[in-house]
Amino acid sequence: MIIQGGTGNGYAAGVTSEYMLQTFAITASQEHHVNAVEGQAFHCLFEQAVTAGDDCLFYMVNNADKDIVVEGIDIYASAACEVYVKLNAKGTRNGATALTPVNCNAGSGKVADGTFEQGADLDGGAASLTGGSVVQRWKFTAAASSAHRNFEQDIILPKNATLTIWNDTTGANTMGTVVFNFHSEE
Secondary structure, eight states: OOOOOOTTTTTOBOTTTTOOOOOOOOOOOHHHHHOOOHEEEEEEEEEEEEETTTTTEEEEEOOOSSSSEEEEEEEHHHHHHHEEEEEEOOSSSSSSEEEOEEESSSTTOOOOOEEEEEEEEEHHHHTTOOOOOOEEEEEEEESEEEEEEEEEEEEEOTOOOOEEEEESSSSSSEEEEEEEEEEEOO
């Protein structure tokens, strides 16, 4: 049996005596492909101390038609505290400072299509940042603790979905890097 190339190039594929297609394949992770080929992998760095317990300190929303895939977060806490991540908290933010994610492919000129912010109390004052569901919680039992937190199931943010990071301890400084890429099924 001969399998012809579908592009009109005249190439044929071999089949073994057990009816298996003979191939030579190179595989790469989705993350590597999105970074190397599409230039759509980013790190968003933040550092913020909260003014009161249970304050939102980081906010991101996907403005792109492609999904944002959040791989994980490198995180540091200056005090014993709980840091948690919410999906789909919505509304205006108080005292927000814009952040610019860094493209992980130094040869790509692409920028992250979204809103990325930090602040000491994004949900306070005249803000209306409410709702959402806690999807991840980390307890730091000692001051000056840090770790990489990989999401066992990647967090997917379709267009207009949000991810926020909160800290429950007044004055605790939280520093981190949100690791994400833009990906579509095509």
